[in-house]
Amino acid sequence: MRQRVRTSAHLTGPLALAGLLVSADLQAAAPDLEPFFGAYVGVAEVEDPKTGDVRQRDMDIVIEPYQEDGFMVHWINVTLVDGRRDLPGVERRVQTALFEKADDRDIYIEVSEKSPFREREETEPMRGDPVRWASIDGNTLHVYAFVVTEDGAYELQIYDRVLTDKGIDIRFQRIVDDEVLRRIVGTTARAL
Amino acid sequence: MRWRHVTVAVGLLLASASGAAADATIQDFSGAWQGVELRSNGDDKGLKFMPEDLDVQIRSDGDGFHMSWTGFSRQDGGELTRQKTEARFTPTDRPGVYAFEPGGASLLSRLFADPATGNPLKGETLLWARLVGPTLTVYSLAIDRHGGFDLDRYARTLTDEGMTVRYTRRIENDLILTIEGRLEAAGG
Numbered sequence: 001m002r003q004r005v006r007t008s009a010h011l012t013g014p015l016a017l018a019g020l021l022v023s024a025d026l027q028a029a030a031p032d033l034e035p036f037f038g039a040y041v042g043v044a045e046v047e048d049p050k051t052g053d054v055r056q057r058d059m060d061i062v063i064e065p066y067q068e069d070g071f072m073v074h075w076i077n078v079t080l081v082d083g084r085r086d087l088p089g090v091e092r093r094v095q096t097a098l099f100e101k102a103d104d105r106d107i108y109i110e111v112s113e114k115s116p117f118r119e120r121e122e123t124e125p126m127r128g129d130p131v132r133w134a135s136i137d138g139n140t141l142h143v144y145a146f147v148v149t150e151d152g153a154y155e156l157q158i159y160d161r162v163l164t165d166k167g168i169d170i171r172f173q174r175i176v177d178d179e180v181l182r183r184i185v186g187t188t189a190r191a192l
Numbered sequence: 193m194r195w196r197h198v199t200v201a202v203g204l205l206l207a208s209a210s211g212a213a214a215d216a217t218i219q220d221f222s223g224a225w226q227g228v229e230l231r232s233n234g235d236d237k238g239l240k241f242m243p244e245d246l247d248v249q250i251r252s253d254g255d256g257f258h259m260s261w262t263g264f265s266r267q268d269g270g271e272l273t274r275q276k277t278e279a280r281f282t283p284t285d286r287p288g289v290y291a292f293e294p295g296g297a298s299l300l301s302r303l304f305a306d307p308a309t310g311n312p313l314k315g316e317t318l319l320w321a322r323l324v325g326p327t328l329t330v331y332s333l334a335i336d337r338h339g340g341f342d343l344d345r346y347a348r349t350l351t352d353e354g355m356t357v358r359y360t361r362r363i364e365n366d367l368i369l370t371i372e373g374r375l376e377a378a379g380g
Binding site for chain 2: 102105106107108109123124125126131133134135137142144146148150151152153154156158160171173175177178
């Protein structure tokens with residue numbers, strides 16, 4: 001999408017002007033996001049603070065533009081068995097999240113692929129609707145997921161992806177009613 | 193053998209006490225409660241907390257309840273300020289879970305989101321409560337326009353001597369402030 005719009009700037013006349021305007025708008029919309037775009041491969045340690053149990057995980061992450069001014073995160077986690085991925089019991093999880101820029105706030109709101117404008121509808125957290133959003137703070141892309149649980153407590157998940165010289169570092173916490181139930185720390189390299 | 197009987201008896205007493213606590217109702221919390229002890233830990237942003245900051249009034253109201261207390265808020269990461277707050281809560285279809293009731297909201301509750309139409313992603317504060325065992329917990333979530341957020345949790349627990357409270361304030365990744373204290377029934 002971004003490439004197509006840039007190409008239009010080579011046209012002449014009013015169409016070219018329109019293309020330039022659209023291009024400028026798109027490029028202005030996501031300057032903070034662009035450094036995060038790419039594919040990353042790395043490893044992480046998954047800690048259960050209650051038991052002290054630590055497991056190793058391989059990670060494969062792709063962050064790319066989505067729609068006009070949003071982004072998509074696609075990731076594959078492989079939880080290893082005795083440090084290996086070729087043993088029975090290995091777990092593989094694939095997830096994708098899509099975010100669109102909020103109209104009037106400096107945040108990104110998760111949308112559904114089937115309903116890309118879902119964020120414009122009302123959410124009802126008290127009925128269990130999750131509240132998911134993202135923001136950029138310097139070199140860190142924060143992604144938050146918050147839900148009021150069935151028993152009236154809360155669950156909060158915080159994913160931080162921090163740009164480094166070689167890729168992005170990962171920090172994750174899963175918190176239920178003030179108690180940290182899972183902590184993940186990882187590092188990745190930008191893949192060629 | 194005799195000690196084993198004593199142990200069992202004490203165990204039964206404790207179970208009985210906790211059983212009573214498990215049946216705590218909003219009526220059990222109703223009244224004016226006065227903070228008498230307070231200790232805090234973390235980033236108070238220059239605000240000196242006092243036991244009276246824990247004062248709370250709770251009153252049964254229909255099938256819900258009304259609460260007024262001193263909250264803490266900050267504007268765009270600035271200083272923490274006290275804020276007199278009140279809200280009415282009504283039951284939800286989840287047992288023990290109460291939502292903020294916007295009907296008849298006053299100036300002291302205007303920031304809170306209507307649970308049916310409000311959206312914390314649009315700057316409205318989500319406020320709710322739950323009653324489990326002897327503990328009535330009130331939560332609030334406020335997300336600022338840059339995506340940062342404050343998550344407050346007040347857990348008020350009935351005890352034989354009155355009430356204890358544990359307040360925690362989370363700003364994004366960190367639990368930055370914890371206040372614990374004790375309250376007594378005002379005039380009691």
